[in-house]
Amino acid sequence: MSNLENIVEVHESLEAPKTKKPRGRPKALVVETDLPIEEVKVPTPPKVKRQQTEKQKENFAKALAKRQENIALRKAAKLAAEEAKEVEQVQKKQIIEQKVLKKAKCLKKREILEQTALDELPSDEDIPDAIIEKVIKKQRAKKAAVPKPAPVPIESPKPKFVFVH
Numbered sequence: 001m002s003n004l005e006n007i008v009e010v011h012e013s014l015e016a017p018k019t020k021k022p023r024g025r026p027k028a029l030v031v032e033t034d035l036p037i038e039e040v041k042v043p044t045p046p047k048v049k050r051q052q053t054e055k056q057k058e059n060f061a062k063a064l065a066k067r068q069e070n071i072a073l074r075k076a077a078k079l080a081a082e083e084a085k086e087v088e089q090v091q092k093k094q095i096i097e098q099k100v101l102k103k104a105k106c107l108k109k110r111e112i113l114e115q116t117a118l119d120e121l122p123s124d125e126d127i128p129d130a131i132i133e134k135v136i137k138k139q140r141a142k143k144a145a146v147p148k149p150a151p152v153p154i155e156s157p158k159p160k161f162v163f164v165h
Contacts, residue, residue: 109135
């Protein structure tokens with residue numbers, strides 16, 4: 001048991017002493033060593049770039065010229081595409097306006113025809129009689145030509161198997 005007591009005593013003596021934590025800002029560390037202080041080496045200046053030959057300079061100039069030419073071509077193509085798009089939009093607007101005007105004329109004519117049909121008076125409007133007669137014939141033809149078909153009863157298919165309970 002004496003060994004066990006010695007181990008317990010050693011273990012108790014190995015505990016670190018309790019210290020208080022310092023408050024506030026930590027102080028600068030000063031390290032004292034006997035090592036010699038090394039001087040900082042000054043970096044060497046960078047190496048000079050290798051000079052291009054005349055042939056390389058000519059090729060580089062050609063490449064720059066070609067690049068500028070390609071840039072100009074792309075800009076011209078882009079502008080042409082934008083102009084074509086604008087022209088297309090203007091044409092679409094004109095077509096839509098024409099369709100709207102055409103539809104408005106048709107509606108106005110219909111309105112006048114309905115008024116004349118209700119009034120049953122000869123009309124002295126801007127619309128010639130021939131046009132009115134054509135429209136009336138079309139309306140009558142539409143009414144006569146559109147009979148609704150009778151619904152056909154649909155028969156369900158006969159079953160293939162008969163189940164008996």
